[in-house]
Amino acid sequence: MSPIRIVKHSVRTMARFKLRTGFMMLGSMVGVAALTFVLSAGRAAERKTIETVSRMFGDSAILIEDGGGHFAGGPRGQGSRLKLDDLDAIARELPNVESWDPQQGLPGGSVRHGDVTERARVMGESERSEHVWGRKASRGEYFDAAAVKAADRVAVVGETVVRTLFKGEDPLGAEIRIGSVPFRVIGVLEPWGTDPHGMDRDNEVLVPITTLMRRVTNVDTIASAKLLLRNSNDAERTSTEIRRILRARHALAANEPDDFTIITPAEVRGMVAQVQKVLFLYLPLVAGVALVVGALVSAILMLVSVNARTGEIGLRRAVGAGIGDIRLQFLVESAATTIAGGALGIALGYAAARAAASRMHLGEVELITTLLFGIAASTAVGLLAGTIPAMRAARLHPVDALR
Amino acid sequence: MIELQHINKTYTRPTGEAVHALIDVSLRIQRGEFLAIAGASGSGKSTLMHIFGLLDSPDGGHYLLDGEDVSGLSVKQQARLRNRKVGFVFQSFHLLPRTSALENVELPLLYSDRGSTRGLGRKALEAVHLSDRIHHRPSELSGGQQQRVAIARALINEPDLLLADEPTGNLDRQSASEVMALFQALNKAGRTIVVVTHDSEVAAHCGRIARIEDGRIVSDQPVPQPKNLMEAAQ
Numbered sequence: 114m115s116p117i118r119i120v121k122h123s124v125r126t127m128a129r130f131k132l133r134t135g136f137m138m139l140g141s142m143v144g145v146a147a148l149t150f151v152l153s154a155g156r157a158a159e160r161k162t163i164e165t166v167s168r169m170f171g172d173s174a175i176l177i178e179d180g181g182g183h184f185a186g187g188p189r190g191q192g193s194r195l196k197l198d199d200l201d202a203i204a205r206e207l208p209n210v211e212s213w214d215p216q217q218g219l220p221g222g223s224v225r226h227g228d229v230t231e232r233a234r235v236m237g238e239s240e241r242s243e244h245v246w247g248r249k250a251s252r253g254e255y256f257d258a259a260a261v262k263a264a265d266r267v268a269v270v271g272e273t274v275v276r277t278l279f280k281g282e283d284p285l286g287a288e289i290r291i292g293s294v295p296f297r298v299i300g301v302l303e304p305w306g307t308d309p310h311g312m313d314r315d316n317e318v319l320v321p322i323t324t325l326m327r328r329v330t331n332v333d334t335i336a337s338a339k340l341l342l343r344n345s346n347d348a349e350r351t352s353t354e355i356r357r358i359l360r361a362r363h364a365l366a367a368n369e370p371d372d373f374t375i376i377t378p379a380e381v382r383g384m385v386a387q388v389q390k391v392l393f394l395y396l397p398l399v400a401g402v403a404l405v406v407g408a409l410v411s412a413i414l415m416l417v418s419v420n421a422r423t424g425e426i427g428l429r430r431a432v433g434a435g436i437g438d439i440r441l442q443f444l445v446e447s448a449a450t451t452i453a454g455g456a457l458g459i460a461l462g463y464a465a466a467r468a469a470a471s472r473m474h475l476g477e478v479e480l481i482t483t484l485l486f487g488i489a490a491s492t493a494v495g496l497l498a499g500t501i502p503a504m505r506a507a508r509l510h511p512v513d514a515l516r
Numbered sequence: 517m518i519e520l521q522h523i524n525k526t527y528t529r530p531t532g533e534a535v536h537a538l539i540d541v542s543l544r545i546q547r548g549e550f551l552a553i554a555g556a557s558g559s560g561k562s563t564l565m566h567i568f569g570l571l572d573s574p575d576g577g578h579y580l581l582d583g584e585d586v587s588g589l590s591v592k593q594q595a596r597l598r599n600r601k602v603g604f605v606f607q608s609f610h611l612l613p614r615t616s617a618l619e620n621v622e623l624p625l626l627y628s629d630r631g632s633t634r635g636l637g638r639k640a641l642e643a644v645h646l647s648d649r650i651h652h653r654p655s656e657l658s659g660g661q662q663q664r665v666a667i668a669r670a671l672i673n674e675p676d677l678l679l680a681d682e683p684t685g686n687l688d689r690q691s692a693s694e695v696m697a698l699f700q701a702l703n704k705a706g707r708t709i710v711v712v713t714h715d716s717e718v719a720a721h722c723g724r725i726a727r728i729e730d731g732r733i734v735s736d737q738p739v740p741q742p743k744n745l746m747e748a749a750q
Contacts, residue, residue, distance in 0.1 A: 118626055119626060122626055129613075129614040129615065130614075424608070424610055425610070425612060427610070428604075428606075428610040428612075428623075429623070429627070430571070430595065430598075431569065431571060431598065431604045431610075432598070432599060432604070432623055432624040432627060432669070433595050433596065433598050433599020433600075433624055433627035433628065433673075434595060434626075434627045435591070435592050435595040435596075435627070436591060436592070436595075437592075438595075438627060511571045511572075512566050512571050512572050515571075515606065515610070
């Protein structure tokens with residue numbers, strides 16, 4: 114009664130019931146693939162989020178947005194009040210502010226070169242954006258303080274713009290039109306990739322904020338500003354000071370809400386934590402449901418199989434199989450099947466995670482994490498699916514089973 | 517060699533009603549005998565066979581197999597003993613589907629602790645004249661052939677006792693005769709065989725008939741002249 118012989122025999126038996134084995138493998142595969150995918154892609158997404166967020170905010174920056182709404186696409190207050198002078202005042206009053214860059218945008222503005230028109234994110238910035246956002250020109254040059262002061266019609270473009278608008282032609286010195294206003298391209302931005310909202314940050318045209326405000330959008334307010342701090346430990350106090358200054362300058366009464374939003378490093382960390390919660394709690398929970406359903410499908414198929422093979426169980430007992438032999442056989446049958454399905458699921462989940470990661474520019478997916486999650490998940494399915502049917506099979510009295 | 521002493525067995529139906537399947541049954545079977553246990557359905561003959569085959573334990577009395585009292589063995593010990601000493605043949609064959617005749621025959625070896633088992637399956641199939649059907653699956657065999665595969669399976673571990681429960685019940689006359697002829701040949705070669713049947717035609721091929729009614733042995737007599745199928749076949 115060598116257990117190894119019984120294991121071999123069980124695996125051979127599974128091969129004989131191709132349809133049932135196939136469905137059990139499918140159940141386990143789908144569940145394991147879902148979980149592997151979510152966790153592996155989740156890890157890649159987490160890495161990407163943290164990396165992007167730290168590139169955008171650093172750990173010593175404060176973001177001020179116009180309007181009392183929320184960060185990232187929330188509703189903006191009706192009257193835009195945030196002005197360049199406000200930021201000047203803050204920088205003057207607060208020594209902790211090392212540098213700052215205002216932003217005003219023309220999202221999805223149409224940009225023309227020759228007879229080609231493309232949509233791109235047109236951003237107005239100061240000459241300090243190169244330093245504040247840590248993004249340089251890889252070719253040509255950035256506009257300088259003089260250009261911003263004079264509201265020159267010069268532009269720095271991203272690589273996507275170079276590709277779509279110039280089709281490989283040298284953009285430096287060329288003329289583009291934003292709306293009807295002509296600009297001269299003086300530089301090309303170093304590549305950035307996509308931001309957490311999936312926006313292609315290389316499909317951008319940067320122009321001096323003064324030029325944008327006066328010649329293109331014709332507004333006197335700015336959308337947001339990023340402030341670099343000398344001492345990030347003082348970020349909360351600086352934020353309180355900024356709030357005080359802005360409320361005073363905007364003459365807000367005590368009962369009026371802020372007409373601006375301040376995002377501090379702590380809030381950014383909170384956002385990252387929120388993302389992590391979604392990636393590693395909610396999504397895996399949903400995938401876990403798929404895994405449990407897969408395990409249940411396998412367990413039910415195995416139970417049906419035990420019921421259909423009652424006579425076989427009786428016969429095996431009659432020719433000398435012990436209770437343990439029967440239990441082992443059915444456990445091995447379900448474990449072998451679900452683990453084989455799980456292996457396929459790992460492959461599928463890994464491939465899907467890689468595909469998703471490459472589509473969403475999340476970078477590499479770690480194979481080892483995928484493997485660990487996948488193996489743990491398939492083992493769980495195997496045990497879930499196998500134990501109850503195997504116990505049931507082993508509990509059958511041979512006399513009843515043979516009837 | 518096989519002896520039942522005052523065996524009692526009582527079942528409880530799901531309704532709570534007690535059924536006395538065997539009442540004070542005593543029976544002695546010598547090595548090399550060919551015994552028929554005859555009775556109507558519900559008479560207790562199947563219960564008797566289950567006790568003979570160590571598939572069930574009596575509530576009272578003693579069962580001596582090879583002189584050894586086996587009535588109080590554990591489930592595990594029973595299984596080992598079944599594997600070594602008892603071969604079963606069932607009315608419905610109980611062959612594994614989608615599995616070759618050879619693998620079906622070799623099934624008891626899976627649970628045996630015998631050392632070398634090479635070639636035993638083929639030899640057993642030869643003994644039931646099925647050497648040319650080794651790789652056929654049950655669905656590719658006739659009823660008679662399937663039952664012969666089952667007999668080969670029952671014989672593979674050289675059991676002391678061959679137990680057959682209505683072995684011809686699912687067979688046509690021709691196949692039934694073949695199976696009974698095979699039993700007679702095996703018995704002539706020294707095998708102890710017990711056939712449980714309600715069919716007096718089948719019982720008439722055996723050397724001795726024990727009749728059972730309502731859980732009691734009511735008669736136990738040798739058959740003066742068993743029908744000899746081996747001669748008829750020749």
